[in-house]
Amino acid sequence: MKKSAAGAILAVAFATVSKASTGNSNLTVPPGAVYIDPLMYDVVGASYTKWRNLSSVGFNPTNTVPPFIQVFDPSFLEVTGPSATIRQIASNPGFSFAHEAPIYVPDLNVLFFSNTGSGPLSYSGWYNNSVVSMINMTEVDMALASTTGDVNIQVETVNLPDTLQMVNGGTGPYKGDLLFVTSGRALLPPSVVLVNPNPPYNATVLLDNFLGRQFNSLNDVKILPGTDIIYFTDPSYGYLSGFRPEPMLPSQVYRFDPSTGQVRMVADQFVHPNGIAFTPDGTTAFITDSGMGGGSLGTNQTLPSTIYQYDVDPLMQSFKNRRVFAYIDSGLPDGIQLDTMGNVYSGCGEGTHVWNAQGTLIGKFYLNSTSAQMMFTKSGLVILNEEAMYLVNIQAQGIDLAAS
Ligand SMILES: *[C@@H]1O[C@H](CO)[C@@H](O)[C@H](O)[C@H]1NC(C)=O
Ligand SMILES: *[C@@H]1O[C@H](CO)[C@@H](O)[C@H](O)[C@H]1NC(C)=O
Ligand SMILES: *[C@@H]1O[C@H](CO)[C@@H](O)[C@H](O)[C@H]1NC(C)=O
Ligand SMILES: *[C@@H]1O[C@H](CO)[C@@H](O)[C@H](O)[C@H]1NC(C)=O
Numbered sequence: 136m137k138k139s140a141a142g143a144i145l146a147v148a149f150a151t152v153s154k155a156s157t158g159n160s161n162l163t164v165p166p167g168a169v170y171i172d173p174l175m176y177d178v179v180g181a182s183y184t185k186w187r188n189l190s191s192v193g194f195n196p197t198n199t200v201p202p203f204i205q206v207f208d209p210s211f212l213e214v215t216g217p218s219a220t221i222r223q224i225a226s227n228p229g230f231s232f233a234h235e236a237p238i239y240v241p242d243l244n245v246l247f248f249s250n251t252g253s254g255p256l257s258y259s260g261w262y263n264n265s266v267v268s269m270i271n272m273t274e275v276d277m278a279l280a281s282t283t284g285d286v287n288i289q290v291e292t293v294n295l296p297d298t299l300q301m302v303n304g305g306t307g308p309y310k311g312d313l314l315f316v317t318s319g320r321a322l323l324p325p326s327v328v329l330v331n332p333n334p335p336y337n338a339t340v341l342l343d344n345f346l347g348r349q350f351n352s353l354n355d356v357k358i359l360p361g362t363d364i365i366y367f368t369d370p371s372y373g374y375l376s377g378f379r380p381e382p383m384l385p386s387q388v389y390r391f392d393p394s395t396g397q398v399r400m401v402a403d404q405f406v407h408p409n410g411i412a413f414t415p416d417g418t419t420a421f422i423t424d425s426g427m428g429g430g431s432l433g434t435n436q437t438l439p440s441t442i443y444q445y446d447v448d449p450l451m452q453s454f455k456n457r458r459v460f461a462y463i464d465s466g467l468p469d470g471i472q473l474d475t476m477g478n479v480y481s482g483c484g485e486g487t488h489v490w491n492a493q494g495t496l497i498g499k500f501y502l503n504s505t506s507a508q509m510m511f512t513k514s515g516l517v518i519l520n521e522e523a524m525y526l527v528n529i530q531a532q533g534i535d536l537a538a539s
């Protein structure tokens with residue numbers, strides 16, 4: 136009853152204002168996609184907004200059945216192309232197997248990723264490690280080509296050495312290896328680790344402390360383009376999720392040079408620094424602050440759900456000139472990736488949001504549930520959606536994340 140009432144109000148709002156905005160009325164969007172002209176929703180009245188008093192409720196003013204594509208700006212069509220569709224490629228209800236740490240290995244056409252490091256559907260916590268899995272994109276392509284609907288490709292569990300505890304971030308390939316950051320578990324330290332992408336998946340830990348002090352719970356990682364310097368974020372989610380002791384360091388961002396072993400802090404003043412990304416020229420950095428989501432502290436909508444942008448200091452390679460890039464309207468910004476056109480993608484509460492380089496929200500891949508990370512592959516954009524994975528066959532391509 137609540138829902139249909141909201142739907143009716145939406146329908147009225149839509150009908151009333153659609154005439155006022157004919158500028159893009161002949162916009163041709165991909166099949167099933169919806170054009171949401173921001174001008175239509177600038178003024179909606181008191182009863183309309185009641186249904187969105189929590190950021191965990193997505194913005195779906197056309198009441199379209201997810202998954203679907205929302206176009207907020209015509210330029211998003213350059214991202215999607217004319218015929219992009221969102222299709223499920225794997226699903227495992229009851230197990231949040233597809234959370235974070237996606238690494239695409241082009242030579243194998245395989246995507247590696249990790250499951251959630253806590254929560255009832257993760258089967259991990261203080262006493263249990265999380266798992267890393269892989270999906271074979273060649274198998275995905277073949278299955279999708281044989282049907283117009285969804286497919287369910289079997290993902291394979293990767294048997295990693297015990298040195299990897301609670302993998303949460305990943306990037307690369309790094310000189311041919313997978314580059315993971317782990318959150319650690321109980322008294323086992325968070326770490327930066329290289330893993331062989333081929334069996335036996337042997338690993339080499341590169342870093343597991345800051346001059347003798349354990350990190351809190353490393354969350355995400357990227358390589359500064361054109362270098363082999365590793366940057367990672369360290370929020371306190373391990374503690375706030377009950378699988379790490381009390382944090383002993385501020386929640387901040389670090390730079391690590393594996394060739395000298397030097398590790399240092401490059402950005403602070405966050406609530407929960409989370410995702411990290413660079414522009415391909417290495418001059419600009421992005422950090423997502425998922426401050427709104429406090430783990431055991433609960434959700435606090437007055438805290439940041441914000442993507443910050445920085446200049447990378449050419450001399451020190453620390454971050455400077457912090458400014459707001461975007462504030463997220465649904466859930467919190469988690470992982471972050473860029474395409475070759477400069478558009479910025481972040482995993483949010485209702486799916487993947489996309490902004491252009493100037494910070495204009497241009498579109499969303501709307502799944503109606505938390506989608507922490509995503510990764511570009513030869514087949515398109517893979518979205519990790521906890522108990523499911525989706526592929527959007529967009530024409531935009533991801534920037535090169537590898538270090539050679
Ligand atoms: C609508 O279509 C006309 C004729 O094809 C074209 O000139 C115009 O640019 C289109 N408008 C938009 C906003 O796409
Ligand atoms: C949000 O709106 C719903 C539906 O109107 C209502 O039941 C709920 O109490 C509201 N929650 C808050 C936090 O205001
Ligand atoms: C979106 O998800 C919420 C639960 O999080 C559910 O109540 C709602 O019906 C879903 N909306 C649609 C359109 O499927
Ligand atoms: C930890 O693993 C054991 C054995 O697989 C399982 O029975 C238990 O439910 C898991 N604990 C949590 C918190 O998921």
Ligand SMILES: *[C@@H]1O[C@H](CO)[C@@H](O)[C@H](O)[C@H]1NC(C)=O
Nearest residue numbers: 243244245271272273274277
């Ligand atoms: C992926 O699947 C294809 C087709 O079945 C197979 O030829 C290939 O060996 C698989 N790749 C890996 C890394 O398992």
Ligand SMILES: *[C@@H]1O[C@H](CO)[C@@H](O)[C@H](O)[C@H]1NC(C)=O
Nearest residue numbers: 312329330331336337338339
């Ligand atoms: C895995 O083992 C091989 C053979 O010893 C070694 O050459 C390689 O460097 C190892 N890779 C990692 C990531 O530890």
Ligand SMILES: *[C@@H]1O[C@H](CO)[C@@H](O)[C@H](O)[C@H]1NC(C)=O
Nearest residue numbers: 429432433434435436437438
């Ligand atoms: C939410 O965060 C603000 C800012 O830190 C704080 O003042 C407030 O007490 C928090 N609210 C709750 C309910 O924790």
